[in-house]
Amino acid sequence: MNAVTRFYENHPINEQQILDKLAAEGIPPEKITPQDLSRFDQDHYGGLDATDRLAETLDIAPGMTVLDVCSGMGGTSRYLAYRYGANVVGMDLTESRVEGARSLTEIVGMQDSVRYVVGDASDMQLDPDSFDRLVSQEAFLHIPNREPLFACSYRVLKRGGGIGFTDWIAKDGLSVNARQRFADGFAARDIASLEQYRNLVTKAGFVDVAATDLSVEWREILGQRLEMYRSLEAETIAQFGQERFNGFVDSYVFFIEQIDAGTLVT
Numbered sequence: 140m141n142a143v144t145r146f147y148e149n150h151p152i153n154e155q156q157i158l159d160k161l162a163a164e165g166i167p168p169e170k171i172t173p174q175d176l177s178r179f180d181q182d183h184y185g186g187l188d189a190t191d192r193l194a195e196t197l198d199i200a201p202g203m204t205v206l207d208v209c210s211g212m213g214g215t216s217r218y219l220a221y222r223y224g225a226n227v228v229g230m231d232l233t234e235s236r237v238e239g240a241r242s243l244t245e246i247v248g249m250q251d252s253v254r255y256v257v258g259d260a261s262d263m264q265l266d267p268d269s270f271d272r273l274v275s276q277e278a279f280l281h282i283p284n285r286e287p288l289f290a291c292s293y294r295v296l297k298r299g300g301g302i303g304f305t306d307w308i309a310k311d312g313l314s315v316n317a318r319q320r321f322a323d324g325f326a327a328r329d330i331a332s333l334e335q336y337r338n339l340v341t342k343a344g345f346v347d348v349a350a351t352d353l354s355v356e357w358r359e360i361l362g363q364r365l366e367m368y369r370s371l372e373a374e375t376i377a378q379f380g381q382e383r384f385n386g387f388v389d390s391y392v393f394f395i396e397q398i399d400a401g402t403l404v405t
C-alpha cells in the first residue's frame with residue numbers, strides 16, 4: 140500500500156460513514172436515492188455546484204461517455220449519470236474506494252449507467268478513443284507523474300473530446316516545508332503551478348486551455364468542511380484512532396492557512 144492508498148483506506152469520509160449518516164436520518168439502505176447519497180458522497184470542495192460547473196464547461200450531454208478519473212466513492216460519477224444522462228466509468232487507485240463506489244451505486248440501482256475500475260490514472264489500461272469527456276475532481280495532487288497522466292487522458296478521449304479537472308494550484312511562496320506537510324498530512328505528492336499545468340496539458344495535445352480560480356468562493360466551504368471533519372471526531376477516533384483524527388484536522392487547518400496566505404489556490 141502506498142501513501143495515497145493508505146490515506147484513503149483511513150479516511151474520515153467513507154461508505155460506512157455515509158450509510159450511518161443516512162440511517163441516523165431514518166433512511167434504510169433500500170430507500171436511499173442517488174440524491175440522498177449526493178449530500179454525503181462528494182469528496183471535493185464545492186460539492187454538486189462544482190460538478191455542475193465542470194459539466195457545463197464541458198457540455199456534458201445525455202448519452203455521452205465520461206471517464207471520472209480518481210472517482211473515490213463515486214459521487215461525481217453517479218451525479219453525472221443521473222443529472223446529465225452520461226454513461227460513466229469511474230477509475231480509482233484505492234480498492235476499498237472502488238468497492239465502496241460499486242456498493243453505493245448498486246444500492247441506488249445505477250449499475251447500468253455507472254461502473255468502476257481499479258486503476259492508476261498515470262497508467263490507464265483503457266481503450267483509446269473511448270470517451271467523450273474526462274473529468275477529475277480534487278485528486279491530481281496525489282499523482283506525481285503528470286506527463287503520463289495527461290498523455291493517457293488524451294489517448295482515451297475521442298477526437299474532439301474534452302477534459303476538465305479541479306485541483307490545488309501552487310503560488311509563489313509555497314514553501315518546501317509546506318509541501319512536505321501536505322505530503323505527510325494529505326498524501327499530496329505534487330502541487331503544480333498554473334504555468335506547469337498549462338505546459339503539461341498543451342504538451343499532451345490539448346488545445347483551448349482555460350483555468351478559473353475558485354479559492355475565494357470556496358474559502359467558506361473549506362471552513363464548513365473543517366467543521367464537518369471536526370464533527371466526525373467520535374466516529375473517526377473509533378475507526379482510525381486519536382492520532383489519525385488529530386493529524387487530519389491539523390493538516391486541514393494548515394491547508395486553510397495556506398489558502399488565506401495566498402500560497403495555494405483551488
Ligand SMILES: C[S@@+](CC[C@H](N)C(=O)[O-])C[C@H]1O[C@@H](n2cnc3c(N)ncnc32)[C@H](O)[C@@H]1O
Pocket residue numbers: 143144147180181182183208209210211212213214215230231232233236258259260261275276277278281282
Ligand atoms: C479527494 S478524493 C476525490 C474523489 C472524487 N473525485 C470526489 O470528488 O468525490 C481523491 C481520490 O483520488 C484517488 N487517487 C489518488 N491517486 C490516484 C491514481 N494515481 N490513480 C487513480 N486514483 C487515484 C484516491 O484513491 C482518492 O479516491
